[in-house]
Amino acid sequence: MHGINEELHRFDRYTVWAGFRTLVPISMFVVIFGAAFGLAATQAGLDDSIILAMSGLVFAGAAQFAALELWGSHVPLATLVVTVFAINARHLLMGATLYQWLQHLPRAKRYGVMLVASDANWALSMQAFGNRQPGMGLLLGGGIALWAAWVAGTWIGILFGGAIQDPRMLGLDMVMGCFLLAMVVGGEKNLRVLMIWTVAAGASLLAYRYLPENSHVVAGAVAGGIAGTVCPEKTREH
Amino acid sequence: MNIETAGFGALVIVAIMALVTLATRWGGVYVMAFVPIGYRVKQFIGAMSGSVLVALLAPMALEGDTAARLALLTTAVTMLVLKKPLPAIAAGVLAAAAFRQFGL
Numbered sequence: 045m046h047g048i049n050e051e052l053h054r055f056d057r058y059t060v061w062a063g064f065r066t067l068v069p070i071s072m073f074v075v076i077f078g079a080a081f082g083l084a085a086t087q088a089g090l091d092d093s094i095i096l097a098m099s100g101l102v103f104a105g106a107a108q109f110a111a112l113e114l115w116g117s118h119v120p121l122a123t124l125v126v127t128v129f130a131i132n133a134r135h136l137l138m139g140a141t142l143y144q145w146l147q148h149l150p151r152a153k154r155y156g157v158m159l160v161a162s163d164a165n166w167a168l169s170m171q172a173f174g175n176r177q178p179g180m181g182l183l184l185g186g187g188i189a190l191w192a193a194w195v196a197g198t199w200i201g202i203l204f205g206g207a208i209q210d211p212r213m214l215g216l217d218m219v220m221g222c223f224l225l226a227m228v229v230g231g232e233k234n235l236r237v238l239m240i241w242t243v244a245a246g247a248s249l250l251a252y253r254y255l256p257e258n259s260h261v262v263a264g265a266v267a268g269g270i271a272g273t274v275c276p277e278k279t280r281e282h
Numbered sequence: 283m284n285i286e287t288a289g290f291g292a293l294v295i296v297a298i299m300a301l302v303t304l305a306t307r308w309g310g311v312y313v314m315a316f317v318p319i320g321y322r323v324k325q326f327i328g329a330m331s332g333s334v335l336v337a338l339l340a341p342m343a344l345e346g347d348t349a350a351r352l353a354l355l356t357t358a359v360t361m362l363v364l365k366k367p368l369p370a371i372a373a374g375v376l377a378a379a380a381f382r383q384f385g386l
Binding site: 073076077080089090091094097098101102103104106107108110111113115116117118119120121122124125127128129130131132133134135136137138139140141142143146147154155158159161212213214215216217218219221222223224225226227228229230231237240241243244245247248249252260261262263264265266267268269270271272273276277 | 283284285286287288291292293295296297298299300302303304305306307308309310311312313314315318319321322324325326327328329330331332333334335336337338339340341342344346349350353354357358361362365367368370371374375376377378379380381382383
């Protein structure tokens with residue numbers, strides 16, 4: 045590592061607090077998403093305490109919404125594990141990209157800050173490191189702000205969820221589907237991505253029709269992943 | 283293997299989800315300490331994270347009622363135009379509600 049970069053991984057309570065404040069505006073939106081999750085989870089029939097525990101311990105929106113899709117009187121364990129892993133696999137890339145700064149931290153801190161790693165605070169901390177500014181405060185402080193907003197939002201959603209008589213007539217059964225779709229459409233869009241989506245959708249529908257129940261998620265994820273490997277990005281690394 | 287969602291089972295499911303998610307948050311950092319994650323693996327992971335969402339949505343769009351399809355279509359179009367998830371989700375939910383309230 046270059047001498048000048050060696051100090052960038054450092055953080056103290058001031059930089060963590062600054063990171064927390066930086067992420068507060070974005071966290072306001074996370075509260076609303078959390079409320080949408082709390083609402084959807086109530087409709088899916090989960091107990092209030094289970095919903096709160098999920099948001100507090102898992103802290104991964106898309107994976108939590110997807111889990112609701114699998115929720116019934118029983119949940120298929122293997123499908124759940126693969127689904128949650130596949131959706132959250134992008135965390136692996138976050139850890140990998142942050143490694144060159146994380147490696148200077150003692151082990152407890154290194155894995156401690158990663159507890160709250162998610163899309164927004166990762167992006168901002170990478171941006172800071174890229175500009176040769178310290179980014180760990182953004183990752184940790186920002187992550188704490190996002191986590192608190194997610195849990196608070198979930199709780200608000202649970203309160204509302206109990207009060208609504210016929211959620212289906214209000215279109216609220218579609219919150220989960222629309223959330224996941226917005227995540228898909230909001231991502232990168234080009235011919236390669238379109239090809240990957242087509243393969244994933246095709247594999248999912250085939251598995252949905254011909255293979256055992258719930259295997260369509262795994263089939264689509266693996267097929268799309270393979271399609272992405274077969275047809276790699278040509279221009280740049282990220 | 284299936285886990286019952288009644289009683290203690292739900293907590294087990296949440297614990298499993300939390301552990302799997304934690305493995306993804308720690309895994310990248312852990313693996314990098316031994317071998318750098320290669321280009322092909324990055325391509326696979328990147329493609330897979332989007333594909334899993336598409337795989338969840340595809341049957342929903344195919345098997346859903348007209349209101350559900352209308353909601354998904356509205357969300358997709360709004361997202362393409364405004365590029366903001368919150369209005370896109372709200373528009374989709376409103377479309378489903380409107381269709382069911384005044385629906386055909």
